[in-house]
Amino acid sequence: MSSSSFLLYVDAQFLSPYAMSAFVTLHEKELPFDVRTLNLAARENDEAIFAAVSLTRRVPTLIHGDFGLSESSAISEYLDELFPKPPVYPRDPRARARARQVQAWLRSDLMPIRQERSTEVVFHKPTGVPLSAEAGASAEKLFAAAGALLPTGSPNLFGEWCIADTDLALMLNRLVLSGDPVPQRLATYAKHQWRRPSVQRWVNQERPLP
Numbered sequence: 001m002s003s004s005s006f007l008l009y010v011d012a013q014f015l016s017p018y019a020m021s022a023f024v025t026l027h028e029k030e031l032p033f034d035v036r037t038l039n040l041a042a043r044e045n046d047e048a049i050f051a052a053v054s055l056t057r058r059v060p061t062l063i064h065g066d067f068g069l070s071e072s073s074a075i076s077e078y079l080d081e082l083f084p085k086p087p088v089y090p091r092d093p094r095a096r097a098r099a100r101q102v103q104a105w106l107r108s109d110l111m112p113i114r115q116e117r118s119t120e121v122v123f124h125k126p127t128g129v130p131l132s133a134e135a136g137a138s139a140e141k142l143f144a145a146a147g148a149l150l151p152t153g154s155p156n157l158f159g160e161w162c163i164a165d166t167d168l169a170l171m172l173n174r175l176v177l178s179g180d181p182v183p184q185r186l187a188t189y190a191k192h193q194w195r196r197p198s199v200q201r202w203v204n205q206e207r208p209l210p
Contacts, residue, residue: 006033007063009050011040014205015119017170018072018107022060024166025076025088027198073103076163088163099157099164102149106167112138117174123207126178139175139182146172146186155192169193 008026010019014037026033038044038059045057053068054061061070062078069075077100080089090096112135121127131139146168149157156165172190175182182190193199 005064006031007036008033009036009038009054009059009061009063011059012037012044012208014202014207015123016059017119017167019060020170020199020202021072021103021163021167022062022075023202024196024198025079025163027201028086028088028163029079029083030086031079031083073100073107076103087160090158090160090162092158095158098149099162102157102164103167105145106171110138110142110171113142113171113174117178117180119170119174121178122170122173123203124209131175131180139180142171142175143183143186146189147183150185150189152185155189161193161196165193166196166199169199 006026008019008022010016010023014020023035038050040059044050045054045059050061051057053063054070055068056070058070060072060075061068062075069078076088080087089099112132116129116131116135117127149168151157156162157168158164169190172182172186173194176187176190194203
């Protein structure tokens, strides 16, 4: 570990949407950090050295001194409390609660989309396989929620950018980048979010082929 204050464990393929979320937060906060990769297919996350610092043995895990924290939304919230400026969550309590709701929902629902449009289609190449009926229904649910949340004419969910924008854009881009039909307003939003410099730093990571 170098002189950086933080160490972030991520997957060796740089495919995890959750590792991406924590990575983006650290860059938005302009915090110095090192990245260490784990080969999840080889179960390096179960090795003793990582198990000793990560309670859940999952990536991302952030190490801050003698404190290890996993789960990406917990990492973003922790960093936002320690370093309030620049914020990665809305300052308004209701908007902040809604942003956290969006994050929790994206991590716990829409499984058919996540299965049929894995992040390999985002960071390597799209798939030509059509969505199943189940995934199509999940997509319609996603579009309804995102459309209700995104103000007309706004590039962000809650006025200023927040980390939930990155998470939602990634979910939408699973479909956009695969050529699936996505409402134009939401496709434009996802493409705009993808151009953010902190996001592009993750997108442009060198990845081994799957």
